[in-house]
Amino acid sequence: MAYMQVEIQCDDSTSELLIAALLDLSFDSFQETEGALLAFIEKGHYDEEALRTLLTNYKNEDGSPIHFLAEPLEEKNWNEEWEKNFDPVLIGEKVFIRATFHQPRPDIPFEIVIDPKMSFGTGHHATTSLMIRQMLTLKIENRNILDAGTGTGILAILAKKLGANKIVATDIDEWCITNSQENFELNKIEDIALLKGTIQELQLKSQFDIVLANINKNVLLDEIPTYATLLSKDGILVLSGFYETDADDIKGRAKNFNLKNINIDGLNSWACLIFEKTAQ
Incomplete structure (x- = not known):
């Protein structure tokens, strides 16, 4: 299956807003990097004009416009790629977050299995880690x-x-x-x-x-x-x-x-x- 990768130059808070909007344009997976959001879409679903129109509705926190670069990706086994790049996460020595292809950790009190379709909501982002850290302190x-x-x-x-x-x-x-x-x-x-x-x-x-x-x-x-x-x-x-x-x-x-x-x-x-x- 042929895919397009779109690198969107944006800050982290704008990235979170864009993910929800990009889902409506048939983008199906995302990766947040330093200063950019990588969005992936099947080549047949990619509509550059629709993307350009969407991005004109957003700005970075400093008021600067959003720029993007789109390029086709070579065909790969994307499940295999996820497995290469998705690492398990240990938070506070008490919560172990892993995918189905990672080995369990029965020595950790709380284990959570997450299907890594996207890179957010897996414990890798600082805000998820912070929420989990605080949950561990609450009754x-x-x-x-x-x-x-x-x-x-x-x-x-x-x-x-x-x-x-x-x-x-x-x-x-x-x-x-x-x-x-x-x-x-x-x-x-x-x-x-x-x-x-x-x-x-x-x-x-x-x-x-x-x-x-x-x-x-x-x-x-x-x-x-x-x-x-x-x-x-x-x-x-x-x-x-x-x-x-x-x-x-x-x-x-x-x-x-x-x-x-x-x-x-x-x-x-x-x-x-x-x-x-x-x-x-």
């Missing part, structure tokens, strides 16, 4: 958990392995819903409620003890009021997907909705903020 057993923007389902899977009671996982992308379900099955998990739509569209009625959201800054700023509404008294909100330089904006927005910042973590310039819901 999750018997708690009700919302995973907003579940991606590959990795955080929902960990929540289940940590003993969560009820888990609801949401995403706006059909691919993410499909891939999450596949990963739930790989990890022999059957009772996570998986819903497609924005957190506002879904109009959830349940209250949650912990809300997890690893999404880009602009989405978080928009959805923080809804997270606050969905949190139970003294509930915990864990947010990542933004740079350390953006933390004050997130904290300022959260403060307006009775969310008190109780912890901050960072890795490779990315940030993770933890909030507690306080009385009005």
